[in-house]
Amino acid sequence: MSFKQKAKKKFPDWPVYDDNEIKALTNVIKSGKWWCGSPEVHQGENVWKFQKEFAKFQGAKHCIAVFNGTVAIEVPLLALGIGLEDEVIVSDYTFVASASAVVATNAVPIFCDIDPNTLVMNVNKVEDLITDRTKAIIPVHLGGNPVEMDRLMEIADKNNLKVIEDCSHAHESIYKGKYVGNWGHAGTFSFQASKVLTAGEGGAIITNDDKLSDLIYTISDCGRKKNQYGYSHYIYGTNYRMSEYQAAVLLEQMKKFPAQHKLRNKNAKYLMDKLNAIDGIHVMKPTPGTEMLGWYIYPFVFEPEKFGGITKLEFYKKLNRNGIPTDDCYPPLHGLDCFKNIDLRKGIDYSNANWGGEKSNDNNFPIVSDIYSRSIEFPHEMLLASKDKLDFIVDFIKSLK
Ligand SMILES: Cc1ncc(COP(=O)(O)O)c(C=O)c1O
Missing domain, CATH: 3.40.640.10 (Type I PLP-dependent aspartate aminotransferase-like (Major domain))
Structure with missing residues (x-):
């Protein structure tokens, strides 16, 4: 197939x-x-x-x-x-x-x-x-x-x-x-x-x-x-x-939540083991000390050079075109127009903020800017899918190499 x-x-x-x-x-x-x-x-x-x-x-x-x-x-x-x-x-x-x-x-x-x-x-x-x-x-x-x-x-x-x-x-x-x-x-x-x-x-x-x-x-x-x-x-x-x-x-x-939560956590772990085994893919790592995750979104970061220099947009489009629901991660706040242009509330002094104009340059927020440029997320309902669908995602990402 x-x-x-x-x-x-x-x-x-x-x-x-x-x-x-x-x-x-x-x-x-x-x-x-x-x-x-x-x-x-x-x-x-x-x-x-x-x-x-x-x-x-x-x-x-x-x-x-x-x-x-x-x-x-x-x-x-x-x-x-x-x-x-x-x-x-x-x-x-x-x-x-x-x-x-x-x-x-x-x-x-x-x-x-x-x-x-x-x-x-x-x-x-x-x-x-x-x-x-x-x-x-x-x-x-x-x-x-x-x-x-x-x-x-x-x-x-x-x-x-x-x-x-x-x-x-x-x-x-x-x-x-x-x-x-x-x-x-x-x-x-x-x-x-x-x-x-x-x-x-x-x-x-x-x-x-x-x-x-x-x-x-x-x-x-x-x-x-x-x-x-x-x-x-x-x-x-x-x-x-x-x-x-x-x-x-x-x-x-709330009555439906416990079974969904359990399945999301089980599938998140299954998918994480398989995706992290692909050279160049890194699923968001649970913070050490985490015992259970809400898993609202399932973000992963890719290394473009391990996928023939693929861009985020190309990666994203390929997944979506092949029926795999994906979404963009959040654009970092420092670069949003509302903060970059300081067009916020009348009479408030924002001059000491670490954003606005030149201060909103990505170089001042190097980690998040880099991560955003090469991260994609799956919605949580993906984690309610059966194992064959999760395997399909893994195989598809492998095929992009
Ligand atoms: C991290 C975070 N905080 C706050 C909110 C705001 O929630 P609401 O959309 O219910 O106002 C959202 C909504 O998506 C969110 O993702």
């Missing part, structure tokens, strides 16, 4: 749903309780139930559900007092939201280069970026791969910095015995359509700090306080609440 014929065997679709999601949504509509209400006066029950279950799922004391993963980062930044022209160190290799949430609070993101093997924030480079304006760090567990959180927390504690873990890719990733999101002051999640746990849109914040949890709730629900009159608004806050529809779908998706 030719590669083209074999590729006609379809790879799994995402999201995966059945009648249970449809029933859960219909139940919300029929109940007439279309929002969650307040902590004291529940309307619908789905958001309250989801918050409890997700906290347990991720091994945390508290969960506050919000409507997407971007505001999930913004709210704890506000709750931790990050604001005007404070500097926040963020990985350079991530989706724009990890940094745009910082910009939304009028603070300034500072980009940190990555480790060439694990592809996450290089903790060795963090201390060099700390100034007297630095107030927080946002490690991003890219593709579910944990940042070295024990070392990062030592640096944060020594310098009195807050840490918000962006766990949008890292549902149930475990680093050194602890679920990610529990190492820092807060952990944030996305349930956007492509994520391993999804309701199309959605987000959550976890924390183990009672006071911080209350403050995060207050900011995410119009400045209200628990147990107080609902038209009292104590501090700045706005409406970031998750909807009953999102929570109803997420509760069903």
